[in-house]
Amino acid sequence: xxxxxxxxxxxxxxxxxxxxxxxxxxxxxxxxxxxxxxxxxxxxxxxxxxxxxxxxxxxxxxxxxxxxxxxxxxxxxxxxxxxxxxxxxxxxxxxxxxxxxxxxxxxxxxxxxxxxxxxxxxxxxxxxxxxxxxxxxxxxxxxxxxxxxxxxxxxxxxxxxxxxxxxxxxxxxxxxxxxxxxxxxxxxxxxxxxxxxxxxxxxxxxxxxxxxxxxxxxxxxxxxxxxxxxxxxxxxxxxxxxxxxxxxxxxxxxxxxxxxxxxxxxxxxxxxxxxxxxxxxxxxxxxxxxxxxxxxxxxxxxxxxxxxxxxxxxxxxxxxxxxxxxxxxxxxxxxxxxxxxxxxxxxxxxxxxxxxxxxxxxxxxxxxxxxxxxxxxxxxxxxxxxxxxxxxxxxxxxxxxxxxxxxxxxxxxxxxxxxxxxxxxxxxxxxxxxxxxxxxxxxxxxxxxxxxxxxxxxxxxxxxxxxxxxxxxxxxxxxxxxxxxxxxxxxxxxxxxxxxxxxxxxxxxxxxxxxxxxxxxxxxxxxxxxxxxxxxxxxxxxxxxxxxxxxxxxxxxxxxxxxxxxxxx
RNA sequence: CGGGACGUGGCGCAGUUUGGCAGCGCGCAGCGUUCGGGACGCUGAGGUCGCCGGUUCAAAUCCGGCCGUCCCGACCA
Numbered sequence: 001x002x003x004x005x006x007x008x009x010x011x012x013x014x015x016x017x018x019x020x021x022x023x024x025x026x027x028x029x030x031x032x033x034x035x036x037x038x039x040x041x042x043x044x045x046x047x048x049x050x051x052x053x054x055x056x057x058x059x060x061x062x063x064x065x066x067x068x069x070x071x072x073x074x075x076x077x078x079x080x081x082x083x084x085x086x087x088x089x090x091x092x093x094x095x096x097x098x099x100x101x102x103x104x105x106x107x108x109x110x111x112x113x114x115x116x117x118x119x120x121x122x123x124x125x126x127x128x129x130x131x132x133x134x135x136x137x138x139x140x141x142x143x144x145x146x147x148x149x150x151x152x153x154x155x156x157x158x159x160x161x162x163x164x165x166x167x168x169x170x171x172x173x174x175x176x177x178x179x180x181x182x183x184x185x186x187x188x189x190x191x192x193x194x195x196x197x198x199x200x201x202x203x204x205x206x207x208x209x210x211x212x213x214x215x216x217x218x219x220x221x222x223x224x225x226x227x228x229x230x231x232x233x234x235x236x237x238x239x240x241x242x243x244x245x246x247x248x249x250x251x252x253x254x255x256x257x258x259x260x261x262x263x264x265x266x267x268x269x270x271x272x273x274x275x276x277x278x279x280x281x282x283x284x285x286x287x288x289x290x291x292x293x294x295x296x297x298x299x300x301x302x303x304x305x306x307x308x309x310x311x312x313x314x315x316x317x318x319x320x321x322x323x324x325x326x327x328x329x330x331x332x333x334x335x336x337x338x339x340x341x342x343x344x345x346x347x348x349x350x351x352x353x354x355x356x357x358x359x360x361x362x363x364x365x366x367x368x369x370x371x372x373x374x375x376x377x378x379x380x381x382x383x384x385x386x387x388x389x390x391x392x393x394x395x396x397x398x399x400x401x402x403x404x405x406x407x408x409x410x411x412x413x414x415x416x417x418x419x420x421x422x423x424x425x426x427x428x429x430x431x432x433x434x435x436x437x438x439x440x441x442x443x444x445x446x447x448x449x450x451x452x453x454x455x456x457x458x459x460x461x462x463x464x465x466x467x468x469x470x471x472x473x474x475x476x477x478x479x480x481x482x483x484x485x486x487x488x489x490x491x492x493x494x495x496x497x498x499x500x501x502x503x504x505x506x507x508x509x510x511x512x513x514x515x516x517x518x519x520x521x522x523x524x525x526x527x528x529x530x531x532x533x534x535x536x537x538x539x540x541x542x543x544x545x546x547x548x549x550x551x552x553x554x555x556x557x558x559x560x561x562x563x564x565x566x567x568x569x
Numbered sequence: 570c571g572g573g574a575c576g577u578g579g580c581g582c583a584g585u586u587u588g589g590c591a592g593c594g595c596g597c598a599g600c601g602u603u604c605g606g607g608a609c610g611c612u613g614a615g616g617u618c619g620c621c622g623g624u625u626c627a628a629a630u631c632c633g634g635c636c637g638u639c640c641c642g643a644c645c646a
Contacts, residue, residue, distance in 0.1 A: 012595060012607070013581050017639060037638065092645065109646080142570085142644055150645090196646085206646085217645095302644095315643085409646055441646070477605055511606035518606095529605055539605095 001470070003504040007044055010516050020215035022452035023147025025461050029520045031448075031469075038144025038152030040445070045520065048469040050155070053187060053444050053451075054134050056466065057157045060183045061132050064175040066159055069133040071113045077103025079112045083420045090312065094140045106138035111417045111439055114160040118423040118435055124164045126425060127435070130172060132159030134444065146215055148449035149405060155445060161438040162418075164427060169412055169436045173205075176440045180209055180408045183442065186569045187451050188464035191407060194220050195230040206411040210404035213453040218406050221399045223392040228399075233303035236382055237390035237399055239295075239348045242275050247354035247368035251336060254356075257363045260331030262296045271356065271367060278349065278357035278369065280333040282317035282325070285309050289317055289325050291335050293345040293375070294384055296356075301385040308344065308381040326360045334358035335375045336366055343376060346383040405450045413437040461521030462544050465567040470502040472560055473522040477510040477529035486553055487528040490538065493557035499564050518543065523567065524560055 009030040017023075017034070026032045031046035042050055058068065077095065080086040086093070086105075094106040107113070114131055121127065134157045144150050161172035177193070184191040189211050196208040208231055210220050221235035222228070230236075259265050262279060265272045277296025282289055283305065292305055306314050319329060325341065326333055334357035335343050349355075355369040371377070388401040415434040418424065423435045448467075455462045465471055472494055476487035484505075491503040502522070504513045510529070517525050527539040537550045540560055551559050 009579085011580060016575095016581070019639090034638095090645085139645085145639090208646085312645085406646080411646080439646095509604055509606085509608065511604090511608085513607095514605085515607050527605075531605060 001502040003473075003502055004506045006502065008516075008520070009043070010519055020146040020149055020449070020453065021456060022149070022215065022449040025452055025456055025519070025521075026147060026449065029461060032148065034147075038141060038150070040148060040151060045469040046448070049448055049463070049467050050444050052467040053447055054155070054157070056186050057134070057183055057442060057444070060179040060186075061130075061157070061159060063182075064130065064179045066130045066132045069114075069117075069131055071107075071110050071117075071133055071135060073107045073136050073138070075105045075107055075113060077105055079116060079421070080105055083112055083115075083417055085112070088312065092139050092141065094138055107135070108137055108139045109156075109439075109441070110135065110158055111160065111413070111437070112421065115417040115421045115423050115435075115437065118160075118162050118418065118437075119421060121162070121423070121425055121435070124425050124427050124433075127162055127164050128168050128172060129162040130159060130175075131162075132157060132440075146217075146449070148445040149215060150217065151445065154443050157442045157444065159440045161440075162423075163436045163438075164425065164433065165436055166414075169414075169438050173410060173412055173438055176410050176438070177207065180410065180440075180442070184209060184211070184407060184447075186466050187447060188466065189407065189447075189451055189454050192220060192222065192229050192402075192404065194222075195234055196409065206409060208406050209408035209410075211407050211450045211454055212402050213405045213450065214403055215449075215453050216403045216405035218404050220402050220404050221386045221388075222402055223395060223397055223399055225397040226392060226395040228392050228394045232386055232401065233301060234307075235386040235399075236393045237386045238393055238396060239384075240391070242352065244276070244352060244354045247370070249368070251366040251368045251370075251374060253359055254365050254367050255363060256332075256365045259363070259365070260329075265356065265365065266296070269356075269367075271354075272365075276355055278334065278355050278371070278375075280335055280358060282322045282330075282333065284315050284317050284321065286311055286313050289321065289341050291333075291338065291341055291343045292381075292383055293335055293343065293349055293377070295346065295348045295352075298346065298348060298384040299387075300383055304381070304383050305344070308379075308383070328358065328360045328362050332358040332360065332362050332364060334360055334366060334369075335377075336360075336369055337374075339376055342378045344379050344381045344383065345371070345375070345377045347380050348384060350380065405446070405453065407447050407450050408440075408442045410440040411438060413439055456521070459515070460519035463521040463523060464569070465523050465564060466569045468500075468521065468523050470522050471500045471564045472502075472524040472526060473517045473520075474501060474503040474526045474528060475510075475513050475517060476503070476505055477513065477527060479505070479507075480530065482533060483528055483530060486533055486538065490526055490528065490553075490556050494561060497557060497561040499561050524564060526556060526560060 011028045014024050015027045030043055032040045034040055093108055096104055137156045138153050141152050144152050163169045191209045191211055194208050196206045219232040221230055221232050262274050262277050266274050274297035279294045279296050281292040349371045353370045356367045357369055359366045389398050392399050418435040418437055424432045427433050452461050474487050474491045476483050494501040523543050525541045532539055536553050538556050540549045
């Protein structure tokens with residue numbers, strides 16, 4: 001490609017909505033442009049990178065036995081109704097009607113449609129299968145952000161596996177785990193594989209692949225000494241036992257005028273330190289009020305409540321709902337004597353005695369509460385958010401909490417989709433069995449952004465050769481006849497050697513060309529100019545560490561082609 | 570959905586308080602001088618001031634409504 005002919009609209013200033021580093025660099029470098037909130041156009045450079053990412057994914061999927069499909073983006077609402085997700089996924093699913101009034105939806109994922117195709121299989125002999133495609137997804141996110149990191153429309157590689165039983169699923173799950181590690185490694189990212197919440201996907205087990213970055217939206221708890229790592233939506237830690245002083249008899253009412261917070265109560269009474277209080281939170285789950293109890297100094301991880309309730313229809317109760325249900329305002333709530341609402345308590349409260357909690361009467365609290373004796377706990381449920389420094393649940397060493405970007409997620413689905421859609425096969429005994437499914441996703445654009453997040457410096461992007469828009473840029477400076485001839489020769493030679501090369505033949509000053517090449521992040525730059533050409537040499541610079549090497553003009557093509565080949569993965 | 574802010578040439582912004590010629594920087598075009606790390610001079614092109622309505626002799630500016638965007642929170646494979 002000739003730069004003078006290419007559409008590479010670089011910017012000298014940051015876009016107004018610059019947020020994540022990757023967003024800023026991708027916009028400034030002329031890789032992407034925003035169309036509207038959460039929708040981006042890929043410009044030629046962005047397209048080249050995305051294509052390379054897609055091809056790496058294809059190669060690794062094919063390597064583990066995947067077969068590529070392409071399924072539609074517009075789905076009949078009917079199929080989503082069959083699995084129940086028409087109602088359960090909420091507004092994230094964009095719905096509309098066609099001219100006949102038929103309900104349609106834009107694909108936010110493809111479990112339904114792939115499972116529908118799987119209904120054509122009828123024998124265990126057809127299994128196992130691994131199917132995938134790279135296709136547009138649309139999710140009507142309430143708040144897209146971070147440029148490509150969180151968008152509404154994006155291309156995702158999603159694959160689906162079909163097995164007779166859990167053992168088969170385990171094999172396919174493991175293969176995906178391996179393929180995903182290779183994919184991220186080839187793109188130049190270090191990932192952390194973590195246990196995750198399955199969210200609305202359902203299913204038994206899921207693993208997320210995370211890249212550490214401040215631009216991320218998830219947190220991972222990682223052990224400093226063993227290999228424990230989990231999304232904080234699911235992570236646990238050891239809670240040191242609290243020794244309670246005995247309390248003779250029933251709870252006692254304590255006047256606490258004006259006290260509405262755990263901190264204030266702890267301040268006012270030395271018997272009410274936060275770890276000796278019970279935090280009572282009211283949530284509306286599927287329309288009915290439920291109580292979640294935690295130790296006073298512990299914080300609720302809402303996703304754990306969602307997972308425990310098995311529905312996403314959850315919201316904090318509003319003040320008026322709380323008042324009419326419990327007779328007090330938040331700040332004086334408690335679960336002692338409450339029988340009409342279901343109560344979920346965090347295990348850290350187990351066997352605790354002599355606790356302090358609200359009396360469900362403004363300005364009154366109870367002390368001397370024995371959790372097991374005085375509160376009708378319906379279920380014990382891990383609800384607390386893990387904090388950095390707490391002991392690892394496996395080995396007891398302190399946990400780190402790290403901000404991450406989720407770049408891939410693999411799920412064991414089981415029969416959640418195959419059953420309602422009737423995807424069944426006959427087993428060797430002639431018995432009908434629902435196919436056991438798995439689903440696995442990698443967002444292409446998010447991975448492009450994540451790769452930039454982990455590969456950049458102050459001057460721009462530092463692409464690994466594997467996904468760079470071009471492998472080499474030939475930069476001609478002070479173009480006289482000799483320079484032009486030498487530069488063109490190298491450009492031609494590299495092209496013939498199979499190197500992806502762009503020649504910066506623009507009539508620009510050297511500084512502009514250097515700055516653009518670095519912003520765009522091309523791994524190798526060959527500078528051809530009179531200064532070194534006088535010695536019959538050109539300069540080869542590596543973007544990553546900016547090392548410069550002078551090489552004889554006639555050796556440049558071979559040398560650079562070899563260097564590029566060595567870094568292709 | 571709750572709170573806050575913003576919308577003015579391709580990009581970044583000023584002008585709005587106090588109504589009166591639509592401006593600045595970058596970028597873009599032409600000419601000239603420059604040219605190994607984002608040059609400089611001169612000339613020039615380019616704007617329904619988000620949209621609709623209202624007030625006024627006069628609206629980017631005041632009022633009402635709507636739309637869009639961003640930030641915090643809520644939500645969220």
